[in-house]
Amino acid sequence: MQVRSLARRLFLVIMALTSLLPGRIVAGSEPVAVLFDTDVGNDVDDVLALGVLHALESRGACRLLGVTVTKDSDLAGPFVDLINTFYGRPDIPIGVVRNGKTPDPGKYLPLAGEKKGDHFRYPHRLESGRNAPEAVALLRKLLAAQPDGSVALVQVGFSTNLARLLDSKADDVSPLAGRDLVAKKVKVLSVMAGAFTPINGNAHYCEYNVVQDIANCRKLADEWPTEVVWSGFEIGIAVPYPAESILRDFGYVEDHPVAESYRRYNPPPHNRPTWDLTSVLYAVHPDRGYFDLSPPGRVTIENDGFSKFERKDGGRHRYLKMNETQRARVQEALVQLTSQPPRALKP
Numbered sequence: 001m002q003v004r005s006l007a008r009r010l011f012l013v014i015m016a017l018t019s020l021l022p023g024r025i026v027a028g029s030e031p032v033a034v035l036f037d038t039d040v041g042n043d044v045d046d047v048l049a050l051g052v053l054h055a056l057e058s059r060g061a062c063r064l065l066g067v068t069v070t071k072d073s074d075l076a077g078p079f080v081d082l083i084n085t086f087y088g089r090p091d092i093p094i095g096v097v098r099n100g101k102t103p104d105p106g107k108y109l110p111l112a113g114e115k116k117g118d119h120f121r122y123p124h125r126l127e128s129g130r131n132a133p134e135a136v137a138l139l140r141k142l143l144a145a146q147p148d149g150s151v152a153l154v155q156v157g158f159s160t161n162l163a164r165l166l167d168s169k170a171d172d173v174s175p176l177a178g179r180d181l182v183a184k185k186v187k188v189l190s191v192m193a194g195a196f197t198p199i200n201g202n203a204h205y206c207e208y209n210v211v212q213d214i215a216n217c218r219k220l221a222d223e224w225p226t227e228v229v230w231s232g233f234e235i236g237i238a239v240p241y242p243a244e245s246i247l248r249d250f251g252y253v254e255d256h257p258v259a260e261s262y263r264r265y266n267p268p269p270h271n272r273p274t275w276d277l278t279s280v281l282y283a284v285h286p287d288r289g290y291f292d293l294s295p296p297g298r299v300t301i302e303n304d305g306f307s308k309f310e311r312k313d314g315g316r317h318r319y320l321k322m323n324e325t326q327r328a329r330v331q332e333a334l335v336q337l338t339s340q341p342p343r344a345l346k347p
């Protein structure tokens with residue numbers, strides 16, 4: 001009797017420990033299929049957001065189907081490749097914009113060109129965005145291959161690629177035009193853009209991602225056929241990434257591309273806002289209570305780039321809201337996810 005009771009206790013302990021292993025998928029939940037569209041190379045939160053996606057994939061919460069870039073620098077695609085390679089996923093497809101915005105390489109994309117002897121300091125295969133597929137063609141191909149209504153699309157830069165996707169024509173990968181393909185395959189568009197509360201007392205704040213490509217953001221707001229959830233400027237600034245984490249949580253490897261990008265962009269003690277990270281967290285964990293949602297309505301983009309929200313029953317647009325408890329939870333989750341080591345990091 002005693003032996004059986006001991007064996008049962010041991011069994012329960014093992015089961016409890018197993019449930020704590022990273023990567024375990026909670027019964028009944030499928031990893032969320034994610035497409036990530038980024039202007040990586042401008043601000044550094046895009047890099048942290050990509051790190052968060054990799055950490056979530058390592059935990060079995062999502063699958064990163066592909067990354068598309070709206071920053072028109074030849075180093076943006078290679079930089080995404082080096083981050084994906086660092087996290088042990090060098091085969092994730094990367095598509096880049098042609099004739100897009102902000103061609104300057106900025107402060108940290110040059111990491112993708114730096115060498116140590118004959119090799120890249122941070123290993124990767126893609127040497128120039130010119131060798132990568134065009135973003136819209138790649139988005140069509142990846143969407144067409146997914147089950148209907150399954151994809152979470154995360155846009156954390158300009159709307160160039162996704163607006164062009166709406167206008168894309170039927171092709172070899174799908175008989176559907178872009179808008180119909182999106183309506184069929186996409187579950188939600190989680191977008192970091194706009195501002196939905198006054199910013200430092202300014203009730204007409206024109207946010208950067210919108211302002212850089214107003215026409216395409218307006219098209220996205222007017223024509224995107226699925227649910228859209230906006231993370232406004234106010235959400236990211238309410239959750240600063242603690243610089244202390246950059247100083248203390250990334251030393252598990254000598255050179256860490258996320259921490260190094262952060263230092264090059266705006267080094268500690270600066271606490272960078274987590275704009276793009278919040279759109280990723282919502283897209284992968286919409287049901288975990290990290291955020292509340294506004295009532296449904298409609299976002300319109302004005303001529304100067306201001307994002308106006310009007311409440312409307314049955315509207316497809318909502319924006320993220322957050323109380324103080326949620327803010328604390330989001331910050332803690334984002335620090336843990338951003339600093340989580342790659343799964344197969346070699347010593």
Ligand SMILES: [Ca+2]
Nearest residue numbers: 039046156157
């Ligand atoms: Ca961004």
